[in-house]
Amino acid sequence: MMQMSPSARPLILSGKERLVLELLAAGRDQMYGLQLVEQSRGRLKRGTVYVTLGRMEKKGLVEADAEKFEDDSGLVPRRMYRATAYGLRALKVWTAAARALAWEVSS
Amino acid sequence: MSGDRRTQASACTRLLRWAEKYCPRDVVETIVRPIIADLQFEEATVSQSRVAKHFVRLRADLALLRALALHAVTREMARKDHLQENSIKVFAIVVGVLAVLVSAMDLMGFVLQDPQPSLLLAIGIALIALGVSRSVPRWLPRLVAFCGFIMTAGTLYLFRHSDQGTGSLILMPVFGAYAEMSLPVSSVVILTGPVIVVGGLIVQLRGRPDHGLLVAIGILFTVLAIGRRTARWRAPIMRAARPLGLASAGLALVLLVSGSQDLAGDALIACVSLSCLFGFGSSSPTGALSILPQRDQRID
Numbered sequence: 001m002m003q004m005s006p007s008a009r010p011l012i013l014s015g016k017e018r019l020v021l022e023l024l025a026a027g028r029d030q031m032y033g034l035q036l037v038e039q040s041r042g043r044l045k046r047g048t049v050y051v052t053l054g055r056m057e058k059k060g061l062v063e064a065d066a067e068k069f070e071d072d073s074g075l076v077p078r079r080m081y082r083a084t085a086y087g088l089r090a091l092k093v094w095t096a097a098a099r100a101l102a103w104e105v106s107s
Numbered sequence: 108m109s110g111d112r113r114t115q116a117s118a119c120t121r122l123l124r125w126a127e128k129y130c131p132r133d134v135v136e137t138i139v140r141p142i143i144a145d146l147q148f149e150e151a152t153v154s155q156s157r158v159a160k161h162f163v164r165l166r167a168d169l170a171l172l173r174a175l176a177l178h179a180v181t182r183e184m185a186r187k188d189h190l191q192e193n194s195i196k197v198f199a200i201v202v203g204v205l206a207v208l209v210s211a212m213d214l215m216g217f218v219l220q221d222p223q224p225s226l227l228l229a230i231g232i233a234l235i236a237l238g239v240s241r242s243v244p245r246w247l248p249r250l251v252a253f254c255g256f257i258m259t260a261g262t263l264y265l266f267r268h269s270d271q272g273t274g275s276l277i278l279m280p281v282f283g284a285y286a287e288m289s290l291p292v293s294s295v296v297i298l299t300g301p302v303i304v305v306g307g308l309i310v311q312l313r314g315r316p317d318h319g320l321l322v323a324i325g326i327l328f329t330v331l332a333i334g335r336r337t338a339r340w341r342a343p344i345m346r347a348a349r350p351l352g353l354a355s356a357g358l359a360l361v362l363l364v365s366g367s368q369d370l371a372g373d374a375l376i377a378c379v380s381l382s383c384l385f386g387f388g389s390s391s392p393t394g395a396l397s398i399l400p401q402r403d404q405r406i407d
Contacts, residue, residue: 032141033141046167047172050137050141067144
């Protein structure tokens with residue numbers, strides 16, 4: 001049994017959330033929204049990715065830090081996202097469950 | 108990289124100030140600022156062409172608007188945890204705006220068939236009012252569904268008997284989709300199918316023999332509705348509904364172009380009804396709903 005979400009409710013993982021977690025898990029470092037959009041090859045849209053990421057942050061699946069600049073440039077820092085341990089466990093369990101289901105259905 | 112971006116520092120300050128003034132703090136932090144940061148990054152990396160930079164800004168502005176709209180919709184839904192009610196409200200706003208726009212077009216003379224654009228305007232305003240109202244009474248969805256059924260039937264009758272073209276065609280999908288959200292699909296189609304059959308037959312008996320297609324549509328609806336209740340046939344029927352709707356639209360277009368307006372009306376009825384009852388209403392009233400959590404994917 002995996003760890004429950006902070007709200008102690010069953011975790012629900014949407015298709016987009018799963019995709020974001022997969023991309024974050026595959027990447028070596030933190031990623032920002034536009035990177036996720038580019039690497040999803042059209043499956044994530046720039047208009048929806050931050051809504052999804054915001055929701056995932058509230059669920060505890062991802063966490064974000066503001067990009068750090070070397071100098072005080074006055075620019076708006078990008079939010080760099082990474083999967084939390086909880087998010088990675090959720091993805092792992094979901095993937096295992098999906099494989100088991102596929103095997104069960106096909107056998 | 109930050110050096111490149113420095114030159115773009117002032118490009119988005121106005122947008123950010125506007126957002127900070129009108130949007131809640133959490134929305135600014137989680138949605139607005141990241142999009143603006145992306146915009147700055149893209150502007151810095153794109154070529155020096157002014158056209159390209161304007162294009163980047165336009166894309167970012169659209170992304171921001173879309174994100175804010177989706178956030179507003181989904182947050183409202185998550186807060187109330189009452190999907191049906193909020194779906195109706197969102198859909199009411201969308202259709203209300205559509206109705207107002209069509210009536211405005213009619214008033215300006217673009218659509219000449221509808222004799223009562225003011226009625227359409229009133230309906231549009233009422234739908235928008237419903238959409239922006241704080242709460243929808245529990246009895247309202249079912250009342251709307253019932254009225255929708257009556258109006259759909261009446262609309263079919265009026266459509267065939269008088270020249271109330273535009274308004275009728277607008278009203279039918281509106282209430283059909285309302286009914287779809289409040290009642291099971293099968294119920295609506297089962298109710299609608301026989302009404303179309305009976306209505307078509309009555310008209311045909313009165314000496315309008317061109318209503319054979321209408322009767323056929325009614326029979327098709329009934330068969331589809333009954334078939335859809337069977338698990339084995341549900342998936343193929345749902346898969347076939349959208350192509351059927353599109354085919355009907357194509358047929359209606361061909362018939363309209365060829366001058367067969369009566370048959371075109373029947374085909375349009377089939378197109379709109381099939382699209383609404385199966386395609387549109389069955390998936391989600393707006394694209395916004397597609398980003399809601401899917402309840403069938405759980406990890407316990």
